[in-house]
Amino acid sequence: xxxxxxxxxxxxxxxxxxxxxxxxxxxxxxxxxxxxxxxxxxxxxxxxxxxxxxxxxxxxxxxxxxxxxxxxxxxxxxxxxxxxxxxxxxxxxxxxxxxxxxxxxxxxxxxxxxxxxxxxxxxxxxxxxxxxxxxxxxxxxxxxxxxxxxxxxxxxxxxxxxxxxxxxxxxxxxxxxxxxxxxxxxxxxxxxxxxxxxxxxxxxxxxxxxxxxxxxxxxxxxxxxxxxxxxxxxxxxxxxxxxxxxxxxxxxxxxxxxxxxxxxxxxxxxxxxxxxx
Numbered sequence: 001x002x003x004x005x006x007x008x009x010x011x012x013x014x015x016x017x018x019x020x021x022x023x024x025x026x027x028x029x030x031x032x033x034x035x036x037x038x039x040x041x042x043x044x045x046x047x048x049x050x051x052x053x054x055x056x057x058x059x060x061x062x063x064x065x066x067x068x069x070x071x072x073x074x075x076x077x078x079x080x081x082x083x084x085x086x087x088x089x090x091x092x093x094x095x096x097x098x099x100x101x102x103x104x105x106x107x108x109x110x111x112x113x114x115x116x117x118x119x120x121x122x123x124x125x126x127x128x129x130x131x132x133x134x135x136x137x138x139x140x141x142x143x144x145x146x147x148x149x150x151x152x153x154x155x156x157x158x159x160x161x162x163x164x165x166x167x168x169x170x171x172x173x174x175x176x177x178x179x180x181x182x183x184x185x186x187x188x189x190x191x192x193x194x195x196x197x198x199x200x201x202x203x204x205x206x207x208x209x210x211x212x213x214x215x216x217x218x219x220x221x222x223x224x225x226x227x228x229x230x231x232x233x234x235x236x237x238x239x240x241x242x243x244x245x246x247x248x249x250x251x252x253x254x255x256x257x258x259x260x261x262x263x264x265x266x267x268x269x270x271x272x273x274x275x276x277x
Contacts, residue, residue: 125151131225133217138237141184145191145235147217149226158191158235160184167192171228177201179251179267187237190249190267196230198261200254203236206247211254212236 128149135144143160150168157166158180165182172178174195182189190203194214202211214232221227241247246269253261 131221175261181269191235198253202252204250
């Protein structure tokens with residue numbers, strides 16, 4: 001039975017999504033083979049040169065003696081193994097230098113391929129289209145809420161004037177809440193996404209509180225941005241606290257018939273991530 005060459009070849013060591021590594025590997029192998037052939041030719045030439053005939057050797061010794069006498073000091077005789085060892089060292093150093101240069105070239109070439117956009121970056125998650133799902137005014141502020149996906153995460157970004165706050169996380173469960181905080185000179189904002197079972201959110205900030213309804217993105221927005229089915233969003237604006245302590249905002253999910261769901265989710269202004277301020 002005939003065996004195909006492709007079945008005999010080993011699996012490639014590099015990432016198949018980075019084809020330029022295969023080209024560099026082949027180029028490096030060809031250069032290494034040429035260097036090895038040149039090294040073998042030098043060895044053959046040096047061994048032939050070091051095994052001359054008797055007459056030539058005698059003549060060479062005579063010339064060497066005369067040259068040593070004319071210079072006032074005898075010349076040092078060449079050892080038989082000096083030239084081959086030198087050739088081996090030169091070939092080995094050339095191959096090491098060639099490998100290092102190839103690695104540098106691979107890094108530079110790979111970076112250019114990734115940043116040019118011609119090759120997908122395996123380290124960067126794919127980002128979906130941006131969907132502006134809500135906008136409004138609160139006092140002197142004008143705000144806009146946007147949603148998009150990044151890999152397996154759902155991201156939200158609130159722009160208040162020239163200030164933006166954003167966060168990405170896995171889509172919430174049916175009764176889950178994701179909360180992020182932002183601040184303008186006059187207002188403190190709590191915004192985020194919820195699961196399909198959260199119909200309202202109750203936000204407490206210091207001695208202030210407010211309850212607002214959650215909303216579904218439009219069908220066109222969900223389709224354009226690839227948003228998870230059933231997810232909802234909310235934006236709550238409260239007067240900015242007078243003190244500089246920046247207390248955490250507690251966001252409580254409310255389901256059908258006004259039933260509280262799970263525990264309140266804390267959100268701090270400094271990072272926008274759940275946790276204590």
